[in-house]
Amino acid sequence: MxxxxxxxxxxxxxxxxxxxxxxxxxxxxxxxxxxxxxxxxxxxxxxxxxxxxxxxxxxxxxxxxxxxxxxxxxxxxxxxxxxxxxxxxxxxxxxxxxxxxxxxxxxxxxxxxxxxxxxxxxxxxxxxxxxxxxxxxxxxxxxxxxxxxxxxxxxxxxxxxxxxxxxxxxHKDDAAFWLWTSGTTGTPQAVIHLHHDGVFVADTYGKHVLKITEEDRCFSASKLFFAYGLDNSLFYTFRHGASCILYPEKPRPEELFRIIKKNRPTIFYSVPSMYNAMLQVAEKLGDGEIDLSSLRLCVSAGEALPAPIYWEWKRRFNVDILDGMGSTEILGMALSNRPGKIKPGSSGLPVPGCEAKVVDEDGNEVKVGEAGYLMVKADSTTPYYWLNHEKSKKRIVGEWIYTGDIYKKDEDGFFWYLGRADDMIKHKGAWVSPIEVESILLENHAVKECAVVGVKDEVGLNVIKAFIVLKEEYKHQTSMEDIIRFAKQRLPSYKVPRIVQFVDELP
CATH class of the missing domain: 3.40.50.12780 (ANL, N-terminal domain)
Known part of the structure; x- marks a missing residue:
């Protein structure tokens, strides 16, 4: 559908x-x-x-x-x-x-x-x-x-x-810009996009879901170097004559509340972990420090938005969050909830102009309610990965692309995220390779073995957890804080494990 x-x-x-x-x-x-x-x-x-x-x-x-x-x-x-x-x-x-x-x-x-x-x-x-x-x-x-x-x-x-x-x-099919995504080894992969791609995402999702006009003022917590941020602040906005608010520093909940109150955007874009952080901070801030009355819509992407966060945001601020699914390869949103058509916890319906299906290992569409691989058809999809012909052949099949996600579709046509088809972890809206994090942790002289996985925290958001087997001589000298501090010195913040558990052996 x-x-x-x-x-x-x-x-x-x-x-x-x-x-x-x-x-x-x-x-x-x-x-x-x-x-x-x-x-x-x-x-x-x-x-x-x-x-x-x-x-x-x-x-x-x-x-x-x-x-x-x-x-x-x-x-x-x-x-x-x-x-x-x-x-x-x-x-x-x-x-x-x-x-x-x-x-x-x-x-x-x-x-x-x-x-x-x-x-x-x-x-x-x-x-x-x-x-x-x-x-x-x-x-x-x-x-x-x-x-x-x-x-x-x-x-x-x-x-x-x-x-x-x-x-x-x-030409509309000339290369215009590249973006970056990660492979299974954590090595950045270059994704090629064409001149018409930015127009397509604005004229589908921007026009038919967000219904952006020149009266809108948009603010994205996600940065311009991400596909999500580039869509939010540039493609959707400029294509429809609206305006954007740019903030150069790392987004923090208190600062986002301040900017929204001061600049009064009509649409706010962020990721689930930030919405949750803003809710936690809102409990500590005075009513005079928060004013979201200018917002007509909030948008979430990067990872699945847990239903409890949607409901708490709606209760606290009386504004909907439209959760959706896109990717660097697709550039824009391919699935999204809509104003008046929201199922909290789902990724929503196919964006007008896009198609989506859930298939089995042979590429055959599965029955309603069954889990399978998500495939998307959108004219903004990358034609290939730079210098990676094998990955291009595996992921891109004619007009369709495998997203690498496991989904199911319900009887109303809404798509529900179930997990990744590989071992990649999505944390704070960005992909993290367990192999890359493990290799860094193994550089610590106290670490004998380690395994890194994604787990859900108390509100249902993805966080990174490291299981560590310490060398015998360090078992009583090394703390969880020591491991996290070591990782922070060598990895970007979104790749640092939040939880460290010491074990005698890996399963």
Whole structure:
């Protein structure tokens, strides 16, 4: 069961033009596009910033169509200018998580063969660590500083750029940007997306589920380097002439409440663990510190939203959370609950324009209520994984893709998440490889053996648990806190085990 929505595009399509120029033609040149700290950027401002960067890439740095530009940037107007400016001239924008290690960056930069690296000033030292081993980068650009003399200053570079650049004559099926997901070994996998993909997700989920208009103001706790955050703050928002609130720092419940009260968004996007954290903090904050009256909708993705969190949020704030399912490969939401059509605990119905089915190991659709592998059909699905032909062949079957999730479908057509088809753990909206975490823990001189799994906490959210067998001589000297502290020094925060249990042997 799916709703027929036909999305058509011209063969000649540039994503930057669809998100910026179309708003100017609609008379929105002076309308707010971005709220950032205490400053408002209009659509005209973001268009000019994007053109200046794109022009500088082309004429100062010699960058052209299909060249790759990597962004290691916090959420900001500069992120949007670099992303859209690169795409505007036909180059390929590659956003990267700002919470990774220098070794991660070295691997991803070399894998991408990017010619330009644009880095936030707070992360320059991580790049300096690996700069001698970067094989293909020709230009290193630093944002928000003019003091890094071993980097080109972004501010000085764009100062001489033209205020207007004609969009490149790209095809709808040209590569526009890459995103990253993890494989079973924890090694980042590059996912390719095309110019029409961002239009598709906005014209399906953004238009038919969220029903975004230019009157909406959107705030995403998920960052722009994630597919979920890129959809929320850019594709859904700019495609429909709305505005977004960008916050560059790590989201914390108290700060999210403050931003919502101050900036008054109409749609708020987050992940289940953050909704739960906000509920816990709400019990401690005074009524004068919380005001969610501006919100017409909340959205959740990244992992299944437990029904108790939905009901408590609804009771406390009287606003629905629409839980849905998407992926980096699909780019946008493929399943979602809808206003007036919500089954708490489910992932909802297929998004108009998308199809979904649950199949057995032979690819045959299973009966209602039976568990099987989820497959999705959406025109925004990646055509392939970069330099991973085998995975591309296994996951992508014609117009359909295996999501790697186990689901069941009920008699009303709602889809219910049952778990992962492999051993990957979804924690705080991001995939975590047990193998990667185990390998780090085994570097601890006290650890003899370990096993890492995902378990549910008291409210039904995924957390990471490590079973540890200590070496005999350390059994009375090593604590759970010692193991967690060790992991925190070597892993991004979302990969650190929350629970450590010492055992005599692994099962």
């Amino acid at each position: 799916h709703e027929e929505v036909r999305i058509t595009y011209s063969d000649r399509l540039n994503l930057s033009q669809a998100l910026l120029d179309d708003n100017i033609k609609a008379g929105r040149v002076g309308r707010p596009a971005v709220y950032y700290h205490d400053k408002v950027y209009t659509y005209g401002d973001i268009l000019e910033m994007s053109c200046r960067f794109g022009d500088a890439l082309a004429h100062e740095l010699g960058i052209g169509i299909e060249d790759r530009i990597m962004l290691i940037l916090k959420d900001s107007p500069e992120f949007l200018a670099v992303f859209l400016g690169s795409i505007r001239i036909g180059a390929v924008a590659i956003p990267v998580n700002t919470m990774l290690t220098s070794a991660d960056y070295r691997y991803m930069i070399n894998l991408s063969r990017c010619k330009v690296l644009v880095v936030d000033c707070d992360l320059l030292d991580l790049i300096r660590e690996v700069r001698p081993g970067l094989k293909y980068v020709k230009h290193f650009i630093a944002v928000r500083t003019t003091e890094a003399h071993d980097f080109i200053s972004y501010e000085e570079l764009v100062e001489g750029g033209s205020r207007w650049v004609e969009p490149a004559d790209t």
